[in-house]
Amino acid sequence: MLKKLLRAGFAALALAAVASPASAAYPERPxxxxxxxxxxxxxxxxxxxxxxxxxxxxxxxxxxxxxxxxxxxxxxxxxxxxxxxxxxxxxxxxxxxxxxxxxxxxxxxxxxxxxxxxxxxxxxPNVLTVNPNFPAKSVQELIDIAKKDPGKYSYASSGNGSPLHLSGELFKKLAGVDLVHIPYKGSGPALVDVIAGQVPIQFDNLPSSIEHIKAGRLRALGVTTAERVPNLPDVPAINETLKGYETxxxxxxxxxxxxxxxxxxxxxxxxxxxxxxxxxxxxxxxxxxxxxxxxxxxxxxxxxxxxxxxxxxxxxxxxxxx
CATH class of the missing domain: 3.40.190.150 (Bordetella uptake gene, domain 1)
Incomplete structure (x- = not known):
């Protein structure tokens, strides 16, 4: 009888092991x-x-x-x-x-x-900014200025093929404007040149630019999300001017x-x-x-x-x- 009980116990344990895979105890290590x-x-x-x-x-x-x-x-x-x-x-x-x-x-x-x-x-969110001396004070004004002189103005990004570069390309496509892309090796160098006025326009991650925007070293024309963001409630979404724009x-x-x-x-x-x-x-x-x-x-x-x-x-x- 004892042997039968032990066999039954072992069988139950084996069945439980099959029914409870290792993932049930996850995670067991870092x-x-x-x-x-x-x-x-x-x-x-x-x-x-x-x-x-x-x-x-x-x-x-x-x-x-x-x-x-x-x-x-x-x-x-x-x-x-x-x-x-x-x-x-x-x-x-x-x-x-x-x-x-x-x-x-x-x-x-x-x-x-x-x-x-x-x-x-x-x-x-990403953000479209310009040097404070650039004449555009809104997304629409930027579009109008760019359309008057196709290929005259350039925008900076953190690198060729980066999300910020492609944010600019989507903007060009939807707005029907010709802006020249200037790729940098990261947002930092791009910010330096835009603040200095070497390049008038930039698409950047909002965390990198927000303090410069608040300090007046950059002018924010629009955020790239479909709606405005809490950190910059007075800055419109580009989508308010260019319907369907969202990055x-x-x-x-x-x-x-x-x-x-x-x-x-x-x-x-x-x-x-x-x-x-x-x-x-x-x-x-x-x-x-x-x-x-x-x-x-x-x-x-x-x-x-x-x-x-x-x-x-x-x-x-x-x-x-x-």
Missing amino acids: VTLIVPFAPGGSTDLCARIIAQKMSDILGQQVVVENRGGAGGSLGAGVVAKATPDGYTILYATVATQALNPALYKKISYDPIKDFTPISLLVNL YSWNALYGPAGTPKEIVDRLHAAGVEALKDPGVKQKLADATAVVVGSSPEELADFTKKEIDKWTPIVKESGAQVD
């Missing part, structure tokens, strides 16, 4: 969050704010690892090839998922097939393709809960980030729409990176 850009930028800042709170929620450290290079493609490629166990995840952007596949002749990943969507976390630098979580649903659900819940924390919300607001917190399904649909939106704009711009 999670690596790959940020595919250098430390210090707005993407890195937001990632660290969110990762710190997710660590508290998950009961394991979410460790930010910066893997910059090739416009974010190197870090994204690392996650695409990682084991889909939830211990290596990507803090992705519009560049890694929607722009780079069209920009780079060779890329090591497919933005749809090689990733499992988890959540669209935040949107980071921003979004941040989202993805796992490698094949990540189990239980792990996706756990990471999604932790990310959304982190975004609801008052301290996190305030820090993100200070960084001009707009909280989203989408479902995995919404992120999957959003990713496809962003690829469809940006691929033709990249091709029309002629931007390409080897």
